[in-house]
Amino acid sequence: MRMESLRDLYISELRDVLDAERQIVKALPEMIRACSAEECRSAFEEHLEVTREQVKRLEQVFDSLGQKASSRKCAGMRGIIEEGKEILEQDASGPVKDAALIAAAQRVEHYEIAAYGTLCAYAKELDFQDQLELLLETLQEEKDTDEKLTGIAENIVNVEAVRKAG
Template structure:
């Protein structure tokens, strides 16, 4: 008979998932910045790289608060989203549509992170981890802000250039 799994188990499993995802994003953002032709988009990717490094540190702090080692668990979802981004870079390199495609790929990453951090924050609150919920909320707010910035870059600049 299988061992009963609890919300604590699911919470830790999902933390490992997003920890892995954030570390993959740290590796990918420099490639996206290099590929971007819009100076504003390039700067946005570089700024988000710094924020993402902070997200990794926050997650490590959360693992420490839980008394657990900071270990990732392969996140197939983020690997697929990153692979889509690589395909956009390869297929649209040198075209006017590249930056619009990069924004699209970056927003797919942001939306995944927003979903994960929103869920984790809710679970942390449910489990009575107020300090952890506050850390997760800080990251969630940064992810939402990045998504909004990406939308602004798209509508004010790169989408018109691509059209």
């Protein structure tokens, strides 16, 4: 693909984040099964639903650009998810495992916040107002998820992990 304009770069980044979102949809069910705390599980379940909507939103963006919604392998997200999967294999349980799962999920969120932040800046510069609105909506959801996970870690999971260790 030619990459000579900001529009080309924008489309390329959209293809990357589309793959990232699809990888997250595939990875979350296993993380949900590994959770112990109800708060942790329900946050991941909610985020799975949100992520499915985010994929649809990206498809709308491609539609508006008159482009096919095809993705490009996102190696960054693959690495983050691989690390997350290592947690599932570790000999941890209960709140310590939950804490590790939240740490992995927050790495995912931060990657996405960076990606959508960039995409919003490009959409703004390119004057794609309708696309900008869709991308801003997703960016806000990623930030909200990140904050929610921080709250669950600090108020519930980390506290419980320390308590259990005696």
